[in-house]
Amino acid sequence: MALHSQAQKDQACLIVHGPDRPGIVSSVAAVVTRNQGNIVSLDQYSSDPTGGDFFQRVVFSRPDLTVALPEIEADLGRTLEPLGLAWTLTDRSVPKRMAILVSTSDHCLLELLWRHRRGELPVTIPMVISNHTNTAEDVRSFGVPFFHVPSLDPDKSHAEAQILKLLEGNVDFVVLARYMQILSPEFLDRVGVPLINIHHSFLPAFIGAAPYRRAKERGVKLIGATSHYVTKDLDEGPIIEQDVARVTHAHTATDLQARGAYVERAVLSRAVEWHAEDRVIRHGNQTIVF
Amino acid sequence: MALHSQAQKDQACLIVHGPDRPGIVSSVAAVVTRNQGNIVSLDQYSSDPTGGDFFQRVVFSRPDLTVALPEIEADLGRTLEPLGLAWTLTDRSVPKRMAILVSTSDHCLLELLWRHRRGELPVTIPMVISNHTNTAEDVRSFGVPFFHVPSLDPDKSHAEAQILKLLEGNVDFVVLARYMQILSPEFLDRVGVPLINIHHSFLPAFIGAAPYRRAKERGVKLIGATSHYVTKDLDEGPIIEQDVARVTHAHTATDLQARGAYVERAVLSRAVEWHAEDRVIRHGNQTIVF
Amino acid sequence: MALHSQAQKDQACLIVHGPDRPGIVSSVAAVVTRNQGNIVSLDQYSSDPTGGDFFQRVVFSRPDLTVALPEIEADLGRTLEPLGLAWTLTDRSVPKRMAILVSTSDHCLLELLWRHRRGELPVTIPMVISNHTNTAEDVRSFGVPFFHVPSLDPDKSHAEAQILKLLEGNVDFVVLARYMQILSPEFLDRVGVPLINIHHSFLPAFIGAAPYRRAKERGVKLIGATSHYVTKDLDEGPIIEQDVARVTHAHTATDLQARGAYVERAVLSRAVEWHAEDRVIRHGNQTIVF
Amino acid sequence: MALHSQAQKDQACLIVHGPDRPGIVSSVAAVVTRNQGNIVSLDQYSSDPTGGDFFQRVVFSRPDLTVALPEIEADLGRTLEPLGLAWTLTDRSVPKRMAILVSTSDHCLLELLWRHRRGELPVTIPMVISNHTNTAEDVRSFGVPFFHVPSLDPDKSHAEAQILKLLEGNVDFVVLARYMQILSPEFLDRVGVPLINIHHSFLPAFIGAAPYRRAKERGVKLIGATSHYVTKDLDEGPIIEQDVARVTHAHTATDLQARGAYVERAVLSRAVEWHAEDRVIRHGNQTIVF
Known part of the structure; x- marks a missing residue:
């Protein structure tokens, strides 16, 4: 502890x-x-x-x-x-090597970079990979290499091949810090290291796209976030950590998204810390978290 | 306030x-x-x-x-x-008249009876109706009439008719305090007052039966409860209140159920209090809670 | 677990x-x-x-x-x-014998009696002792003996002697479930078993009397409750469990007390359960809780 | 909302x-x-x-x-x-002008700068003032001016005069984002705008120095943070917001401090947002928060 x-x-x-x-x-x-x-x-x-x-x-x-x-x-x-x-x-004297994949949202990414700089994540971060460039400057200001791999082609296989080449042999696990591309089963077969995702809902509620909009439509009184290992079944992998925040009728879907960002970064950070410390053991589709 | x-x-x-x-x-x-x-x-x-x-x-x-x-x-x-x-x-000098329907579980029922005795629910309780008899003695010790309406016939229409006759003209709203019978659309058409239910999951996760068992199987890290108005779409009515409790891999499905009971009684009590104070306004399938 | x-x-x-x-x-x-x-x-x-x-x-x-x-x-x-x-x-096949001391407030008392009846507290309850009689009927309805020991004399020594006589040899620990009498050092010397108290504040804030009134005066945004082992230093014993609830400017001191009651009963119940399961180890003025 | x-x-x-x-x-x-x-x-x-x-x-x-x-x-x-x-x-089209005073800890400072960049704080930030220089580069990377005002002289009056000169006419309120210098009554008389502080305990517990060390010594099970308006009575000003986090016996005082940092930044951010939106009204030594 x-x-x-x-x-x-x-x-x-x-x-x-x-x-x-x-x-x-x-x-x-x-x-x-x-x-x-x-x-x-x-x-x-x-x-x-x-x-x-x-x-x-x-x-x-x-x-x-x-x-x-x-x-x-x-x-x-x-x-x-x-x-x-x-x-x-x-x-334990050898920190795990963690790659971060991210799209445009910076809240999970910056939280991980900042906690790492603060000495609170026992990892090294050899690379951040993004299909956008807006976070490049921030990433590099933390002394971390940034690689831009656009996701333009319809089948994404070219982008995935580039990502695999960057990761291969260089990382012990990968964090999807709001990476908004669905990775193919072939990618998951070949990556060879665990992937940790953050889903912006309290799974299994609102599996799939646009959870905050659907949360607003359903009129829920709490929103949540879930960090889980990635499997070929989208949003169905073993859950590592979850948390929630209270919302009211007065919050718009946009408000839910803004509030949810703070739950997401906290939940993902805890999941990453526990994984990096070998506290999480997969057991079928569940996890033991010590 | x-x-x-x-x-x-x-x-x-x-x-x-x-x-x-x-x-x-x-x-x-x-x-x-x-x-x-x-x-x-x-x-x-x-x-x-x-x-x-x-x-x-x-x-x-x-x-x-x-x-x-x-x-x-x-x-x-x-x-x-x-x-x-x-x-x-x-x-506001006239308290609302609240009927409680319950099956065998007593945790939500006793919490409502006790909060009422304590002067914290601005209602009268003209009756508790159950399809079982195990809570009769407790209910009557609070000075509240208890009526046993068994749910034996396959189509339940006889039991529902009896319940309607008991309620008719005597109550302003009905609370389903873990009443494990599905009420027919005809009943809902005829009852003429709002019904408040407590569902033992964080809706819309685990809609339907056995939510704690399914929560265990999915490996969630939080369990929840949801109080909502009853509509003809099971578990889909407007949500009044929700809350959660933290669980771990070490909790069995039975443990989840035991812990969940405390969330259920708290969530239902708040929903009932707010409804009784006219703080909840239905708006389509959502609620405004003041 | x-x-x-x-x-x-x-x-x-x-x-x-x-x-x-x-x-x-x-x-x-x-x-x-x-x-x-x-x-x-x-x-x-x-x-x-x-x-x-x-x-x-x-x-x-x-x-x-x-x-x-x-x-x-x-x-x-x-x-x-x-x-x-x-x-x-x-x-572990021999449950601990727990006595409850209580004054007029019934919320902690009834919660313990009800959890026990529900099979969630691994104890027997040989007696409830009170300096008032208002809870006698409720206690006995749970099949638990109730003893009335008034605290009338200024020095309380007569009452304490009666309590000691009732407890002696019959109990393994004592719970002060909102018992509003200060026990003398002599009593504590002679009782020979651990005592668990519930204090109606987030200790060490608002040590002493009238914590809810003082919380209102200070304008805190959270109220709390603390369960601790009793020592001769009032409100200074080893803390077993604490929790809080959110309040606002709109809550009066009376409202704080009413809301606080729900925190108190939850905190005390957890402390009692953990003590009864030998999960709490005293270490100086602190506790290890497994 | x-x-x-x-x-x-x-x-x-x-x-x-x-x-x-x-x-x-x-x-x-x-x-x-x-x-x-x-x-x-x-x-x-x-x-x-x-x-x-x-x-x-x-x-x-x-x-x-x-x-x-x-x-x-x-x-x-x-x-x-x-x-x-x-x-x-x-x-409301004119955002409030907010100065931040900080010492060496960056967690509250960066949270405010980042929330502001994200468009979630309706303020402008004309300056950050610190008695240290370690945060200068980070602050300027957000496009915010950084001023170094060392606190070397024993009576601090020279430093305070410099700070007053920087603030005068340029800001609508001041945030002490872990500023570890006690401001003199003279400074408070002359500054002419509200000051918001973050205290690293659940006030009124652990008023004064080293709250995390004292929390560890007392063996509390929750740690907290409190944001309040600054008055001449240290740690006694009107409370705007508070929150807590759960800790265990296994956490060292250093662990409490690390965990507490996340509570501090969240509590201070909410207090600043509410103040900036004119949601907080002082009422004697209390606050109304709408």
């Missing part, structure tokens, strides 16, 4: 998941202990202690972690694989 | 609506003034000052209101009807 | 705290595992992994728990005491 | 306050009507319809407003002054 901006040198994050059974916690903790690790934080969840799925996130510190990593990984393999458990071990 | 429990003797509530045009406020205020009224509170809303719809709620005090009412009504007719404005005038 | 109303037979709750050091998690988990326990949930917190304080709550299931308890306790003693760790082990 | 970014040409905002009495609404509305105005929105509040204080905010449109203003003002004087009512009339 301590903020990421604190020292993370010599810290590792271990994610374990698989079928629940007695003794997992003990086995995992024993691996950490016999490799001179000290557990800093530990969260776990079992969908059912009898026959359910088990999920655990352990952060531990260990002097000279980098040197010890191969041995710890070997030990984890020996210990956890016989129990049928999958695991990933991440060196 | 002052609580209803304060003296409302010699107070009237005037609702005005119609096409907006210059001079309405002045005309309404002049009627109140020349009839010795003193405006206690005034709220208004115009969907567009040029060519939009105008809505106003004026509470005014006037000594010997009851005696003066016919004359005030005549003045309102003379003044507002030439302007194309509809109006209703309510004597 | 699963609701208490689910079966807790053959479940134990282990609380561990003491100086943090490597290997604690491993040692605790090993005790559970070698005693045939299966960990159901585990939460932990360290104020600082290097030289800080460590707190852990482990719920585990174990067939025939009651029979095995003495052996598990012996193992815990052998394992944890050499590490300088304090621990308590609770059989 | 419509957003300020919509056209405000030919719109005026009238604020009326004074002793309540029958007929005020009628008189005010009549002035607007006979001067060809059309009421766009109207809010009012009476602390007590019998002998209390009356407050009203009326926005009205009127073609060729600028030309008609003198006549409308004369009419208001003739009509309202005999009733003992004070009033101010503002041409």
Whole structure:
């Protein structure tokens, strides 16, 4: 729960998941202990202690972690694989590389850039890609490279190819910070890293286009925003975070959009921070958020 | 904004609506003034000052209101009807008569009964009607009559006829406090008073049955409740109030239902209070809430 | 996180705290595992992994728990005491016994009684004690004994002695559900069980009497409530839970009190539930809430 | 309620306050009507319809407003002054001029600059003044002049004199966006325009220095921020807006400060927007916010 901006040198994050059974916690903790690790934080969840799925996130510190990593990984393999458990071990001194895709709206983009500059997002930002140019100057003022990839051709395949080429090998995840182009299934097949989107409604309400206009027409008293992993089913991916704001009859659809922008940037920022800290585990079409 | 429990003797509530045009406020205020009224509170809303719809709620005090009412009504007719404005005038010393329909869940029912006993709902409760008997004792302990109308026959028409007979002439509005029977269009045609429902989701998400189970399956991070006027289109009536509560991956569908109950009773109570105080004006499929 | 109303037979709750050091998690988990326990949930917190304080709550299931308890306790003693760790082990099939002290306001009292009847508070309620009689009938309608102990004498010592006699040996904790008498230091010395209070302000704002009146005078835009353990320093005990509600200039002090009642009952209910589930650990004048 | 970014040409905002009495609404509305105005929105509040204080905010449109203003003002004087009512009339096509004073923290400053660029604050920003230089580049990138006025001398009178000289005649109000210098009573006497401050606690809790550290020590479960008008009594001025965020035992004082920054910028932005739109009326040490 301590903020990421604190020292993370010599810290590792271990994610374990698989079928629940007695003794997992003990086995995992024993691996950490016999490799001179000290557990800093530990969260776990079992969908059912009898026959359910088990999920655990352990952060531990260990002097000279980098040197010890191969041995710890070997030990984890020996210990956890016989129990049928999958695991990933991440060196927390290496920030994740995050690309941002954006169209014309700047509110989510600037919030991420500013939180990053403030030291509150444990990532590097190797690039911002946009199908417009209006945010270029702002992006570059944060010292972040900006690439313009127009989405002009009807089938978008040329633009998507350009984006893939920019991303390939350079990023660990992609954030769609109000990127108003629908990415093709082929793109999603090939991108090879998770994508996080922000949808401007409280999903599953108002799936699809123009949610604020439809919210106004329906006369809702709260508007919302939803951040989720992108899947081939539009607006149907696993939800990471949601929030809402109160509105009244006196707000026009334009007012809803303006108020909603503040919910969107907050929800997306939390989702990005949690993903970057390995707090989010996908489980079917749901997420575990530690 | 002052609580209803304060003296409302010699107070009237005037609702005005119609096409907006210059001079309405002045005309309404002049009627109140020349009839010795003193405006206690005034709220208004115009969907567009040029060519939009105008809505106003004026509470005014006037000594010997009851005696003066016919004359005030005549003045309102003379003044507002030439302007194309509809109006209703309510004597606030006469509480609205509210019937409650309920099935087995008691959380919304008891909350309404308890708030009423506490003096926080400006209504009388001439009856509670249920298709079950489990709440009878609780209801009667509040001094409120309880009627059991089973919903056994497949077409429900007999039960609905019984309910209509109980309600007829005796109530000003009906609250469906988790009444798990779908009322027929014929019932809605004949009941002649507004019905307020509580739906156990954040509409328009999870319209229909089993919203908590579907919320769990979708992996939402907030659950909600919605109070709305009942129309023939199920779950599509004008929304009065909504609210949400935060949930996590660790909550089961049963946990969502338990937490949701607290949102439901709060949302329904606010909707009922506002309706009873003439704060809610229907406008197409939306509401103005003053 | 699963609701208490689910079966807790053959479940134990282990609380561990003491100086943090490597290997604690491993040692605790090993005790559970070698005693045939299966960990159901585990939460932990360290104020600082290097030289800080460590707190852990482990719920585990174990067939025939009651029979095995003495052996598990012996193992815990052998394992944890050499590490300088304090621990308590609770059989979750035995609900805590909760007494409620109340004066005239019924909102917190009825909320607790109703949540208990609904199966949402894992406690028994052997008694309600009041210095007034207005709630007696309601309390008894829930099947709970009601005792009237008037607070008439100036020094209150007679009343306190009567209360102590009623509580002695019969309860595991006491809830002051808007009990408007200040308990003497002698009472607190002798009562021997934790007391949970609800204060009608967002502490440390408006410590002392008449917080709603003073909130109105200060013109705050939010009112709050605070549930805390009772210590000899009035309104200064460790805070368990707090919440707020929005108010405006239009609310009178009486309105604040009426709105505040809903915050109070929610905050106190959560604090009581968490205490009853051993989720709250006192740490100096603060609390860890798992 | 419509957003300020919509056209405000030919719109005026009238604020009326004074002793309540029958007929005020009628008189005010009549002035607007006979001067060809059309009421766009109207809010009012009476602390007590019998002998209390009356407050009203009326926005009205009127073609060729600028030309008609003198006549409308004369009419208001003739009509309202005999009733003992004070009033101010503002041409909404003229945005208020806002100066920002800031120290090193940029979160409130950048939020205001960005909201202004986005068209969501109906102000001009003729200057930002800081006792540090770290925000200069950011400020100027928004096209806003930046002035550095160091606070070096012990009595600060030289710095304050410089600030007064910069402000004099150039601004309509001043925002202290985390300006960490206490302004002298002499400065406040001479500045001649309202000052709005953001305090990093939920006042009146944690008045004075280091509120986040003290919040951590007290173990609160919510942290807050408060925006208020500045008076000679430090942290005691009329509150405009407050909000809170949930925290846990796991947050350090530094974490509270980081989370609190997001509450601060939101609370200050709302207070500034409402002040700029003449929605806030001071009433003794309280505010009416329409």
